[in-house]
Amino acid sequence: MSFTQLIKRFVPPYKGLMGLNILFNLLSTLLSLFSFAAIIPVLRILFGLNAAEVVYTDIASVEGLQQTTAALRDNMYYLLNQQIELYGSSMVLLGLGLFLVVMTGLKCGTAWLANYFMIPIRTGVLRDLRQQLYDKILSLPMGYFTEARRGDIISRMTNDVNEVEMSIMSALDILFKDPVMILVYLTAMLIISWQLTLFVLILMPIAIFMIGKIGRSLKHASTRGQEQNAEILSAIDETLLGLRVVKGFNAQDKLRNRFEVLINAARATFNRINRRYYLAHPLSEFLGTALIAVILWFGGLLILGNHATIDAATFIYYLVIFYSIINPAKDLSKAAYGIRRGLASLERIDTVLATPSTIAEPVRPKTVRFERQIAFEDICFAYANGVPVLEHIDLKLPKGQTVALVGQSGSGKTTLTDLLPRFYDPQQGQVTIDGVDIREFMTHELRQLMGIVCQEPVLFNDTVYNNITFGVDLSQPAPDGMTWPEAVEQAARIANAHEFIAQMEQGYDTIIGDRGSRLSGGQRQRLSIARAILKNPPILILDEATSALDTESERLVQEALEHLMKDRTTLVVAHRLSTIRHADQICVLHEGRIVEQGSHEDLLAMNGYYRKLVEMQA
Numbered sequence: 133m134s135f136t137q138l139i140k141r142f143v144p145p146y147k148g149l150m151g152l153n154i155l156f157n158l159l160s161t162l163l164s165l166f167s168f169a170a171i172i173p174v175l176r177i178l179f180g181l182n183a184a185e186v187v188y189t190d191i192a193s194v195e196g197l198q199q200t201t202a203a204l205r206d207n208m209y210y211l212l213n214q215q216i217e218l219y220g221s222s223m224v225l226l227g228l229g230l231f232l233v234v235m236t237g238l239k240c241g242t243a244w245l246a247n248y249f250m251i252p253i254r255t256g257v258l259r260d261l262r263q264q265l266y267d268k269i270l271s272l273p274m275g276y277f278t279e280a281r282r283g284d285i286i287s288r289m290t291n292d293v294n295e296v297e298m299s300i301m302s303a304l305d306i307l308f309k310d311p312v313m314i315l316v317y318l319t320a321m322l323i324i325s326w327q328l329t330l331f332v333l334i335l336m337p338i339a340i341f342m343i344g345k346i347g348r349s350l351k352h353a354s355t356r357g358q359e360q361n362a363e364i365l366s367a368i369d370e371t372l373l374g375l376r377v378v379k380g381f382n383a384q385d386k387l388r389n390r391f392e393v394l395i396n397a398a399r400a401t402f403n404r405i406n407r408r409y410y411l412a413h414p415l416s417e418f419l420g421t422a423l424i425a426v427i428l429w430f431g432g433l434l435i436l437g438n439h440a441t442i443d444a445a446t447f448i449y450y451l452v453i454f455y456s457i458i459n460p461a462k463d464l465s466k467a468a469y470g471i472r473r474g475l476a477s478l479e480r481i482d483t484v485l486a487t488p489s490t491i492a493e494p495v496r497p498k499t500v501r502f503e504r505q506i507a508f509e510d511i512c513f514a515y516a517n518g519v520p521v522l523e524h525i526d527l528k529l530p531k532g533q534t535v536a537l538v539g540q541s542g543s544g545k546t547t548l549t550d551l552l553p554r555f556y557d558p559q560q561g562q563v564t565i566d567g568v569d570i571r572e573f574m575t576h577e578l579r580q581l582m583g584i585v586c587q588e589p590v591l592f593n594d595t596v597y598n599n600i601t602f603g604v605d606l607s608q609p610a611p612d613g614m615t616w617p618e619a620v621e622q623a624a625r626i627a628n629a630h631e632f633i634a635q636m637e638q639g640y641d642t643i644i645g646d647r648g649s650r651l652s653g654g655q656r657q658r659l660s661i662a663r664a665i666l667k668n669p670p671i672l673i674l675d676e677a678t679s680a681l682d683t684e685s686e687r688l689v690q691e692a693l694e695h696l697m698k699d700r701t702t703l704v705v706a707h708r709l710s711t712i713r714h715a716d717q718i719c720v721l722h723e724g725r726i727v728e729q730g731s732h733e734d735l736l737a738m739n740g741y742y743r744k745l746v747e748m749q750a
Contacts, residue, residue: 138304138471145260146253150308153253156246157309160239161316167235168452246309254304258297261481265289268484273491274555279516283366288484291361292477295354299474306467310460317457324450325442331430332454335423353405354476360398367391409473417458427454491554497574502581502670504566505530506552506701512560513547521547523724525561531670534702536712538745539721545705548721549673552703553579583664585693587676589656591648596633597640599648599659600624603667611668619666627662627692629655654689661692672702709746718742 143150215224269285277285321329371378371387378387431447442450511525522544529535537545550556551563554575562569570578583603591599600620610619620640624630632655636642648656664672674693690711706712713732720728720741728735728742735742 142257142260142304143253146256149249149253152249153246153308154312156242156249157312158316160242160246161313163235163239163242164456165316165320165453167232167239168449168456250308254297258293261296262289262293264485265293265481268487271489272484272487273489274550275490275516276487281362281366283364283369284362285484286369287358287362287365288480291365292358292480295358295477296474296481299470299477306460306463310464310467313460314457314464317453320453321450324446324453325431325434328427328431328434328442328450332423332427335426353401353408354473355479357398357401357405358477358480360394360401364391364394364398367394405473424451424455424458427451491557491575492571493574494572497577498568498572500565500573500577500581502531502565502701506671506703507564507567508548508551508561509564510561511548511551511558511563513544513551513556513558521724522558525724525726527719527726527729529701529703530716531701532699533716534697534704534712534714535717535719536704536706536715537719537721538706538709538712538742543721544724545721546675549675549703549705552671552673553582553584581669582671582673583667583669583696584673585657585660585664585675585696589648589660591644591651591656591659593643593646595638595641595643596636596659599644600640600662600666603663620662623662623666624659626665626695627658628688629658629662629692632658657689658692661689661696665692665696670700672697672700674702674704674706676705676707709749720745 212224215227266289269289318329321332367387367390371391378384428451431442431450434442435444435447506529508525508527508529511522512520513522514520525544525548527535527548537548539545547556551558552570554570557571562571564570565573565578592602597617597620600623601616606616610616612619614622617640621630624633624640633640633642642650644650644659648659651659674697693711704712704715712718715732718728718730718732718735719726720735722741728738728740730738736746
């Protein structure tokens with residue numbers, strides 16, 4: 133990605149602020165030139181160079197830039213001589229000092245204003261980038277997250293975004309300021325002495341080439357460094373999630389050694405990156421000093437020659453201007469390094485932003501209506517590895533009935549339920565509601581019909597109240613003329629959750645911890661059921677909602693589920709067959725196919741897969 137592409141990507145929403153930034157940078161640079169100009173008369177007074185023969189020249193009578201510049205300079209010397217004759221050298225020096233202070237104050241003020249208008253651009257671009265990335269994460273299909281590591285995604289949203297802020301946005305700040313300064317200073321140098329400036333311009337590309345050669349290797353190394361950061365985050369994430377198992381199996385040393393390998397590799401990579409990065413400043417300073425030494429020699433030749441084109445005082449002013457170019461030139465070289473480092477992170481972010489969504493929204497969506505039945509018609513599905521998970525599934529789910537899916541682990545039960553809310557789309561066949569393919573509905577409207585209770589409850593580090601109301605729009609009126617707090621309490625009572633909530637220190641306003649860590653497994657599950665009850669969906673998906681619970685918790689949760697399933701169309705995935713005996717229909721899946729189908733009694737009479745499952749559990 134080139135600098136121009138970066139500008140086109142980040143700056144357009146902030147064109148007004150950028151224009152003000154450039155304007156005040158320009159004013160600051162011009163004011164610094166005027167403040168530096170006070171050096172010339174000061175030097176002439178100190179060295180006694182105010183020749184009486186200098187006369188006033190009418191600017192209108194001269195032609196050409198060089199003659200006009202010379203006339204302006206002579207007029208300034210003429211006025212300076214007059215002031216010295218009237219007030220004396222000491223008073224003129226005092227006036228020049230005051231002029232320098234005022235101009236420097238104005239220069240600093242405009243420089244502050246330039247930064248003042250740049251700050252909203254930097255923070256705004258980073259906000260936009262974070263929001264785009266977060267929105268993309270929310271919109272990506274579930275299949276993306278089965279392939280991507282969670283630590284890598286977190287790294288892209290944190291480390292990579294921070295690297296963009298630290299490098300690219302800092303570099304853009306410099307690139308909008310320093311080129312203006314360099315351009316203005318170079319123009320002034322050309323006006324003062326085009327011969328000397330031409331000599332400088334011949335030498336500068338050599339220095340720029342030497343600095344740029346070092347920076348070109350940074351991008352690849354930075355990419356590898358961010359990948360290693362992602363591996364470290366993944367290792368930390370896995371350790372935190374599996375800490376109980378790690379300690380139970382005395383595997384601390386094994387994980388410690390693995391982590392040590394990761395952080396040592398990352399350290400070596402970032403050593404290389406930072407050594408090259410921090411070489412930019414001293415190298416540019418050394419080259420700048422070498423350039424000044426050469427300019428001193430060449431300028432001395434011009435001053436001491438028979439046909440001098442520049443006097444000593446003006447030459448010192450020229451050197452001050454040239455030295456003022458060195459800092460922005462050094463910053464510019466560091467900005468080039470920063471962009472190369474940041475581009476590596478930006479490319480990692482862009483791989484996420486550019487990921488196409490496999491769940492396409494319809495061009496002409498139909499309105500969702502559920503009045504008769506849901507049907508899975510000749511469904512075939514495989515994940516990214518290509519191994520078939522579901523093969524030729526045909527299943528009907530009439531409205532108001534409960535259909536249970538049973539079978540050994542890996543038979544495709546959860547995958548089949550994931551097709552209904554369009555977490556995935558089948559490679560063959562279709563899922564229909566009242567005969568309409570669900571791909572013709574907007575996914576938001578389709579999922580609005582559904583409530584999902586999973587084996588592992590998904591709760592957030594927030595209050596009980598906010599977790600229960602997670603799936604509803606609180607700006608809308610609560611159901612049945614109640615207030616939302618009343619509706620939440622009613623849902624909690626139905627889910628057998630109100631009693632333990634009321635005993636918590638702050639009741640419904642209690643923070644439940646990361647992933648509900650302050651609650652037991654049964655309490656977490658009952659909260660997720662209360663959330664589904666409050667949403668009041670016509671279609672319910674229960675994915676092994678009681679399989680991880682103890683007997684007492686299972687009884688309470690099962691009672692809550694029975695309340696929840698009443699008068700709803702329910703698709704149940706179950707390992708504990710006792711919980712689905714009264715289902716209207718039970719489907720037995722084996723290796724991705726429905727091998728048996730019927731009521732509990734019918735399947736027992738078949739003396740097949742289902743009977744074996746029942747006997748094993750008994």
